[in-house]
Amino acid sequence: MSDVFEGYERQYCELSTNLTRKSNSASLLPHGDDKKGKLGEIKSGIDEADVLIRKMDLEARSLQPSAKATCLAKLREYKSDLNQLKKEFKRVSSPDVNQSAREELMESGMADPHSVSTDQRERLAMSVERLDQSSDRIRESRRTMMETEELGVSILQDLSQQRQTLLHSHSKLHGVDEAIDKSKKVLTAMSRRMTRNKWIVTSVIIALILAIILIISFKLSH
Numbered sequence: 001m002s003d004v005f006e007g008y009e010r011q012y013c014e015l016s017t018n019l020t021r022k023s024n025s026a027s028l029l030p031h032g033d034d035k036k037g038k039l040g041e042i043k044s045g046i047d048e049a050d051v052l053i054r055k056m057d058l059e060a061r062s063l064q065p066s067a068k069a070t071c072l073a074k075l076r077e078y079k080s081d082l083n084q085l086k087k088e089f090k091r092v093s094s095p096d097v098n099q100s101a102r103e104e105l106m107e108s109g110m111a112d113p114h115s116v117s118t119d120q121r122e123r124l125a126m127s128v129e130r131l132d133q134s135s136d137r138i139r140e141s142r143r144t145m146m147e148t149e150e151l152g153v154s155i156l157q158d159l160s161q162q163r164q165t166l167l168h169s170h171s172k173l174h175g176v177d178e179a180i181d182k183s184k185k186v187l188t189a190m191s192r193r194m195t196r197n198k199w200i201v202t203s204v205i206i207a208l209i210l211a212i213i214l215i216i217s218f219k220l221s222h
Contacts, residue, residue, distance in 0.1 A: 005059045005071050012052045012078055016085065019045045023088045042089050049082050 022042050029035040056078065060071035 002059055002063055002067065002071070005056055005063070008052050008056045008059065009074065009078075012049060012056070015045055015049050015052065016078075016081055019049065019085050020088075023085070023092050027092045039089075039093055042092070046082070046085060046089060049085065053078060053082060 019042055022038060022045070026035060026038040026042060029038060053075070056071070056075050060068055060075055063071060
């Protein structure tokens, strides 16, 4: 489930619950400035609910198929709920709603002006239930997010340790490379010395041979 969708969902459930309460209250008010102000609040809230529905629709259609189907199913319920709120607003806004509402209350024996009809109570209870469910889902999402964050931190720590190990190994390899380079230089120098000594020995031997030949020739001539 998308965190963005759940955020919109929670806002809508809270708004729907609040609008239901305001509609119930407005239906019992006499026509006047108080009722006009309450109806203005309800109209503004319904407009805000429309915006939230459109946002949820866009977000749901951008999700993967599995999550998309679940979100669209919920969205249909919220659209139906919003239609009911609009119908209730239209009823409350009608000029004779106050008198008829009072007559219904008096006939049913309910003297409390804040009492509501069975249908209104049921819709209010459903809105509260959806709000509670949304809160539970958000808490679960947060718990999962925290667990994921902790796992991410643990992975980053492991990667950091592995990086340090690799850097240490690289440093050792660099030292080995330097030792090999020094050994190559020593062997090259030794090879050059051996070659030079070889030529010196050869020259000495040739000189001795020539000296012996000269000595022998000198003796033979006398």
